[in-house]
Amino acid sequence: MSPESAILAALAVPVIGALAIAACDRRPDLRETATLATSVILLACVASLLRPVLDGARPEVALVEMLPGIALAFRVEPLGMSFALLASALWIVNSLYSIGYMRGNGEKHQTRFYVCFALALASTMGIAFSANLLTLFVFYEALTLITYPLVTHHGDDEARQGGRTYLGLLLGTSILFLLPAIALTWAIAGTLDFVPGGILRSGLSNAAIGGLLALYVFGIGKAALMPVHRWLPAAMVAPTPVSALLHAVAVVKAGVFSLVKVIVYVFGVDQIAGLKSVDWLPFVSGFTIIAASIIALRSDNLKRRLAYSTVSQLSYVVLSVSLLTPLSVAGAALHIVAHAFGKITLFFAAGAIYTASHKTEVSQLDGIGRRMPWTMAAFAIGALSMIGLPPTAGFVSKWFILSGAMAAANWVAVAVIAASTLLNAGYFLPIVYRAFFREGDDRAHGEAPATMVAALALTALATIAFFFMSDIPVALARRLAGA
Amino acid sequence: MISSGEHLPALQVVLPLLAAPLMVLVRRGTFAWLLATAVSWGTLLIAVALAARVREAGPIAYAIGNWPPPWGIEYRVDAVNAYVLVLVSLVASVVAPYARASIAAELPRDQRYLFFTMFSLCLAGLLGMTITGDAFNLFVFLEISSLSTYVLIALGRDRRALLAAYQYLVLGTIGATFYIIGVGLLYLMTGTLNIADLAARLREVHELRPVLAALAFITVGIGLKLAMFPLHFWLPNAYAYAPSAITAFLAATATKVSIYVLLRLYFTVFAVRLVFEQLPMAQVLIALSVLAIVATSLVAVFQRDLKRMFAYSSVAQIGYITLGAALVNEPGLTGAVAHLFNHGLTKGALFLLLGGISLRLGGTGIDRVAGLARTMPLTSLGIVLAGLSLIGIPATAGFISKWYFVLGAIEHGYAWLAVLIVATSLIALAYVWRFVEMAYLREPGPGAANPREAPASMLIPAWIMVAGCIYFGLDTSFPVGGARLAAEVLLGGAR
Numbered sequence: 001m002s003p004e005s006a007i008l009a010a011l012a013v014p015v016i017g018a019l020a021i022a023a024c025d026r027r028p029d030l031r032e033t034a035t036l037a038t039s040v041i042l043l044a045c046v047a048s049l050l051r052p053v054l055d056g057a058r059p060e061v062a063l064v065e066m067l068p069g070i071a072l073a074f075r076v077e078p079l080g081m082s083f084a085l086l087a088s089a090l091w092i093v094n095s096l097y098s099i100g101y102m103r104g105n106g107e108k109h110q111t112r113f114y115v116c117f118a119l120a121l122a123s124t125m126g127i128a129f130s131a132n133l134l135t136l137f138v139f140y141e142a143l144t145l146i147t148y149p150l151v152t153h154h155g156d157d158e159a160r161q162g163g164r165t166y167l168g169l170l171l172g173t174s175i176l177f178l179l180p181a182i183a184l185t186w187a188i189a190g191t192l193d194f195v196p197g198g199i200l201r202s203g204l205s206n207a208a209i210g211g212l213l214a215l216y217v218f219g220i221g222k223a224a225l226m227p228v229h230r231w232l233p234a235a236m237v238a239p240t241p242v243s244a245l246l247h248a249v250a251v252v253k254a255g256v257f258s259l260v261k262v263i264v265y266v267f268g269v270d271q272i273a274g275l276k277s278v279d280w281l282p283f284v285s286g287f288t289i290i291a292a293s294i295i296a297l298r299s300d301n302l303k304r305r306l307a308y309s310t311v312s313q314l315s316y317v318v319l320s321v322s323l324l325t326p327l328s329v330a331g332a333a334l335h336i337v338a339h340a341f342g343k344i345t346l347f348f349a350a351g352a353i354y355t356a357s358h359k360t361e362v363s364q365l366d367g368i369g370r371r372m373p374w375t376m377a378a379f380a381i382g383a384l385s386m387i388g389l390p391p392t393a394g395f396v397s398k399w400f401i402l403s404g405a406m407a408a409a410n411w412v413a414v415a416v417i418a419a420s421t422l423l424n425a426g427y428f429l430p431i432v433y434r435a436f437f438r439e440g441d442d443r444a445h446g447e448a449p450a451t452m453v454a455a456l457a458l459t460a461l462a463t464i465a466f467f468f469m470s471d472i473p474v475a476l477a478r479r480l481a482g483a
Numbered sequence: 484m485i486s487s488g489e490h491l492p493a494l495q496v497v498l499p500l501l502a503a504p505l506m507v508l509v510r511r512g513t514f515a516w517l518l519a520t521a522v523s524w525g526t527l528l529i530a531v532a533l534a535a536r537v538r539e540a541g542p543i544a545y546a547i548g549n550w551p552p553p554w555g556i557e558y559r560v561d562a563v564n565a566y567v568l569v570l571v572s573l574v575a576s577v578v579a580p581y582a583r584a585s586i587a588a589e590l591p592r593d594q595r596y597l598f599f600t601m602f603s604l605c606l607a608g609l610l611g612m613t614i615t616g617d618a619f620n621l622f623v624f625l626e627i628s629s630l631s632t633y634v635l636i637a638l639g640r641d642r643r644a645l646l647a648a649y650q651y652l653v654l655g656t657i658g659a660t661f662y663i664i665g666v667g668l669l670y671l672m673t674g675t676l677n678i679a680d681l682a683a684r685l686r687e688v689h690e691l692r693p694v695l696a697a698l699a700f701i702t703v704g705i706g707l708k709l710a711m712f713p714l715h716f717w718l719p720n721a722y723a724y725a726p727s728a729i730t731a732f733l734a735a736t737a738t739k740v741s742i743y744v745l746l747r748l749y750f751t752v753f754a755v756r757l758v759f760e761q762l763p764m765a766q767v768l769i770a771l772s773v774l775a776i777v778a779t780s781l782v783a784v785f786q787r788d789l790k791r792m793f794a795y796s797s798v799a800q801i802g803y804i805t806l807g808a809a810l811v812n813e814p815g816l817t818g819a820v821a822h823l824f825n826h827g828l829t830k831g832a833l834f835l836l837l838g839g840i841s842l843r844l845g846g847t848g849i850d851r852v853a854g855l856a857r858t859m860p861l862t863s864l865g866i867v868l869a870g871l872s873l874i875g876i877p878a879t880a881g882f883i884s885k886w887y888f889v890l891g892a893i894e895h896g897y898a899w900l901a902v903l904i905v906a907t908s909l910i911a912l913a914y915v916w917r918f919v920e921m922a923y924l925r926e927p928g929p930g931a932a933n934p935r936e937a938p939a940s941m942l943i944p945a946w947i948m949v950a951g952c953i954y955f956g957l958d959t960s961f962p963v964g965g966a967r968l969a970a971e972v973l974l975g976g977a978r
Contacts, residue, residue, distance in 0.1 A: 064958050066878075067886065068967070072957065138877040145876070155924045163924070164916075171912060175875075175905050183889045183901070 001045070003052045003059030007074050007129055009045040010084065013038060014122035018115045025111045032099050035114050039092040042121065046088045053081045054475060060131055070192055072138065075131035077194070078479040079264070079333055083257045084128035086337050090249045090344055090459075091121055097348055097455035098241040104355045104449045107239060112149060117245065119146045124250040127258065133182045133192040133266065136258060137174070140222070143254055144170045150242040151235045158237050165234035170221045173228050178219030181212060185266060194261060196482075198268020209267070210277025216262050217281065217318070222255025224311045225318060226288040233307045240351025243303065247310045248344035253336055256317040260332050263321050264480065273324040281322035286416040288315035293423035300361045302350050305427060306343070309386060312420060313339045319413055320401045326481040328404025333477035334470075335397035341463040342385030342394055348456035349379040352448035362431055367440025369432075372447050376435040378460035383428035385463045388421055393466035396474070488532065492545040492558040495529045495568065495614055496624075498522050499607040503600045512595030516583045519599040523575035526610060530568040537565040538968070544616070552616070553677035559616030562968035563820070567613045567743045569965075570824050574735040574831050575606050581944035582728040585838050589640045589726045598638060602732070605631040609740045618666045618752075619676045621744065622659065625708070629655045632737065636725040647720035654707055654717045661704030668697035669752075682752050695762070698753055702764075705748070709741035711805060712775030715798045722794035727838025730790065734797055735831035739823045742804055746819070749808075750973040759811050768809035773903060775802030780910035784917070789840070789847040792914055793833050796873065799911075800826045803904070807888050815891025816970035817963065822884035824962045825872070825955065829881055832869040832948030836862050839937025839945065849917060854927030858934035861942055863922045865949045870915035872952040875908045879956040883963060 001009065017038025024031035052059060053076055060075035076084075098117070102110050123146055126139030144167065152163035186192055189199040200209070221228045235246055246252060263269065272278050289312045296308035313335070320332035352375045353359055353368065369376035385394035398417070405413040447453050466473070502522045506515040537543060542561040546552060560568070579602070586598055608628025615621050633655070637648035670676055672693050673684040688694060703714070710718040718738075722730045749758050758764045776799045783795035804826070807819030837847050839862050844851045856863040872879035885908065892900040927934065936942065955962050 066957060066959060067883065067963065134877070141876050142878070145871070149923070152924055160920055160924050163920075167916070168912075171876075172909055175908055175912075176902075179885075179905055180889060180901055183886065183893060187890060187893050 001048055003049055003057065003076070004061050006045050006048045007059060007061050007076060010042060010049075010088075010125045010129070011074070011122060013042045013045060014118045014125065017042075018118035018122070021114045021118060022111060028110065031111060031114060032095075035095045035098075035118065036092070038118060039088070039095050039121075042125075043088040043092060046084045046125075049076050049081060050085065050472070053078060054472075054479070062131075066134060066138075069190075070132060070134045070186075072135050073131035074126075074129040074135065075194070076129055077265075078476040079257065079261060080128040080130070082333060082337055082473055082476040083253060084125055086340055087121065087124045087128065087249050087253065090244075090340060093455045093458050094241055094244050094249055094344070096451050096458075097244070097351070100449035100451035100455070101239065101241050101351055101355060104452070105239070107153070109153065113153060113239075116146055116149050117241075120150070120245060120250055124254060127254045130194075132194060133185060133262075136261070137178065137182055140178075140220075140254065140258060141171070141174060143251060144174070144222075147242070147246065147251060150245070151238045153239055153242065154237065162234045162237035166231045169228055169231040169234075173219055173221035176219070177215045181215035181219050184212060184215070194265035196265065198264075198271045199266055200268070200271065206275055206277040209272060209275060210280070213263075213267065213272075213278055213281065216266075217259065217284070220255050220258050220262075222251055223259045223318060224252055224255060224314050225284060226291060226311070229288070229292065229311045232311055233304055236303045236307055240303075240347060240354065243306075243351070244344050244347045247306070247347055248340040252310060252314055253340060256314050256332075256336055259318060260321045260329070260336070264329060269324050269326075269329060269481075278322070278324075282319055282410060282413055285315040285319035285322060286412060288312065289319065289416055289420045290423070293420050293427070297423060297427040300363055302353070302360060302362050302365075302431075303347075305362065306346050306350060309346075309424070309427070310343060312424075313343070313386065316398075316401060316417075319416065320404060323404050323408045323410055323413060325404050325408045327400055327407050329481035330474075330477040331397055331400030331404050333480050334400055334473055337473050338385070338393035338397040338466060341459055341466055342382040342392065345378050345382035345456055345459040345463055346386070348452065348459060349375050349382065352452045352456060355452065356445045356448040362434070365431060365434050365440070366438040367435070369435035370440075371445060374447055374453050374457060376432070378456045379435070380432045381460040381463050383432055386428055387424045391464055391467040393463045393470075396467060396470045400477075488536070490545075491529050491533055492543060492560055492614055493547065495526060495533065496558075496607055496611045498525050498529070499603040499610065503603040503607070506596050506600040506603065510596055512592060512599075515596035515599035516579070519582075519603050520576070520579040522603060523572060523579040523606060526572040526606065527569075527576045530565070530572040533560050534565040534569050534965070537562055553675045553680040556620045557616040557677055557679075558614050559679065560614060562965065562972045563747065564613045564743060566820060566965040566969050567740060567823065568610060570739060570827050571606070571609050571613060571736045574732060574827060577831065577944045577947055578728050578732045578835070581731075581835055581838070581941050584938045584940045585728045585842060586726060588842050590638060594638065598635070598726070601631040601634045601638075602729075604628075605635060605732075609736055612740050613743060616678050617676055618669065618678055618681060622663050622666060625659055625662065628737065628740075629659060629708075632733065635729045636721050638729075639724040639726050641724045643720070644724035647717075647724045651717040651721045654714075658704045658707030661700045661707070663704075665697040665700035665704060668693045668700065672697075678747070678752060682754065685752065685754070685757075691757075691761075694753075694757070698758065698762070701748055702745070705741055705745045709738045709745060710798055710801055712771050712779065712798060712802060715775070715779070715801075718798055719791050719794040722797065722834075723788060723791045727834065727841050730794075731831050731834035731838065734794075734834050735827040738797070738801055739827050742801065742808075742819075742823060746808055746973060755811060755974070765809045765811055768805055769900070772802040772806035772809060773900075775799060776806070776903070776907045777910075780907055780914070784910060784914045786914075787849055789849055789852065789918065790834070790837055792849075792917075793830065793837070796911065796914065797830055799907070800830070800873075803884070803888060806900075806904075807884075807891055810891040810895045810897075811974075812891055812894050813967075813970050813974065814887045814894055816973055817966045818884045818887030818891055820966035820969045821887060821962045824966070825880035825884045825952075828948055828951045828955065829869050829872040832945055832952055833866060833873070835941065835945035835948060836865045836869070836937075839941050842941070843935060843937060849921055850928070852918065852921050853925040855922035857927060859936050861946070862937055865946055866922075867915075867919060868949050869952050870918065872956065874911045874915055877956070878953065880952045880962065882956055883959050
């Protein structure tokens, strides 16, 4: 398969898969087979692009001209490659987990769930491979809309309320800030293409660049920078596999991915490095890291704690890219991937706990490690990755970020990273401690269904494997940063 | 005769105009429906042929009865009205097949042929208003379309339709009268009624006071017909109580043709110099448009009836169009002309789908649609997709026009206006999402009647429109290409 047709296949396969899933509405086993088959085929399509991209090729496809001079077009570059690879690989595990979770909890509307999930992956591929801002925007909005039915899956008042916050904040910020930012970029640069080195070359004033950057930073609400982070905890009303999709596979990753892409390919790292008007971004993201960690520390609800941990971890990416050095940009790209493995493990574990014992609060977890040893061991590995300890994925990216911060001599950033590491330890290690070293009530329950345990064991394993075999992600990240 | 294509401009109007008396003679509902469908498809073919020819060879002039202008009546097709002709005939050819099932439920058997008669007359009137190059002839067609519209609205099932029709009749007549007073004043100053001739001769008129009075009369007169804020009070009632097919037809065409007339008179006849440079019409129009968008969007959020809700939304969307025109630059005008088409498709789709709901549930109150996604999944999905186009989500038709409005505002240096344009689309999100939450996130009420999907003869035309909302959001060569040419003609006519 030529790289160009692989791009189109990556976009088409999940859509065709969604149709197949819908067609198997009344035969659940066949339907789940369709989901798994689709996810495997998708990964194969995406993986076939890896070699050419590592070799320096940038395959591209243009579909239709949406506006004069702006086509719906796709182009694979290192950052999009690693994001697409991440999302399509995790989808397989996530599907495995979904099957156990949705059946184990007797959820309704399962066909709708799997259809929307597949379409969300199609939108994610569109985001990852987008060749210009308009294409990115089209799929960014599509992802918001197609995940709405997933977030409001339960259809009760709570879901309705969560869905409103989710949709209102994500669509609201993108229409209010991102769309004008794109229109301004078009008015200034006359192009919306992602070009290495940036497209805003003409002599823009310092203030204009700062303003435009702010529009992008807060317009991409999926990056969950404070104060536009509230949609993420609101979306916790969704079933756990959806949380995994939101937090690890696609949605928040699409946010930080878009932000990194805009800074690298629209502004250009070298173009804005050293400008006074972009100095504020490390502070805003640093504040989000610390503030979200403190909220996480004080949350007793497990999923809420994880949600705020995500808010904090996303700002690592933003902080890192905003330091504007090659090492830190590479660190940002790496952290998008590395965070995903640990966080999906944590969410899988939270969902497994809920399915097996219907417990949702941290304070209920005393002694649960003895009844669910696999789950809690995986949880511990995920927690180590969040803190950034070897031998886990989190250490690799944190190493780059920290080196970048030191190279930039940004001591505020270094201090933020150090403080947040302590905070991370402060809200994750007590859970592990409770689970294994405290006596709990002895209500009899074992592990969650086997597919769920298999899924979380796999991702936990991947979290460790990433530490030992990080050469491909690191190579992609270095190619992005030119380091 | 037809093969030579020379008489296409005349046939464009004559076809539906002659069909109407034929229907009265035969007095059969089915025959009338077939004829109306055939005629509207015929007008679509003619409109497309005309548009293609204009794009290749420039404007077409046609002298009715071979009387040379400015003495005789001239039909004149250029990039601007060729575009509007396609819109009007396209909507008619989608609505006509739809109307049969929809009308069967709303009208007694012996009135149905009259419905299609009026529909054909209305179509003839709208096409005539668009194609004619004569200011007085325009008035005649304006009256033809208006009178038939009053009848069509009054045919609505609800008795309040009579009141709505009466209200529209009074206001519409005032509008037409104001228009003809304005034309009279122009005739007084120039001695001509031909639009091209008027434009040329007005350049030499030095006594401006009567011309300005004419401008004022015409603005108010046409403003009434196009439901420009605050002259829009007839519209919500008319749309809410008219038969479903008619609401869709009017929403997609009638106001759009009136906007075209306003653009034509402003840019071609009075010219930019007079309207926008000597008078602060741009500021007035921008202020009114902004008020329209904000006020009626907010009103829409609080409506209890979906038809009324989308009717108020129409007034707001008309505000976007006049706003784009008032920017008097290329992106703004391109957006305005493109939005004629895009909004026509979007609202047409919405009202056609609401017609199905009204048929199955006996009304369009927001409470009735609880759990609709379960009972009428295709209708619900269609409303969601068209609703996304109304909000202006990328990859829908509505996004394309909004993009140009934002660009136009930026080019004009009005950053606040760009902010307002994007901010108000969030209000559209709010009212569209009321439907979504009701249809998808609620259980059907206990008294939900007849939980079936609408008949295919209604669903298919509606979905053609929905598909158009998506298709023309991706491939914009017709709506944007045509609109850009139109904007050039409008702006070029001024210089």
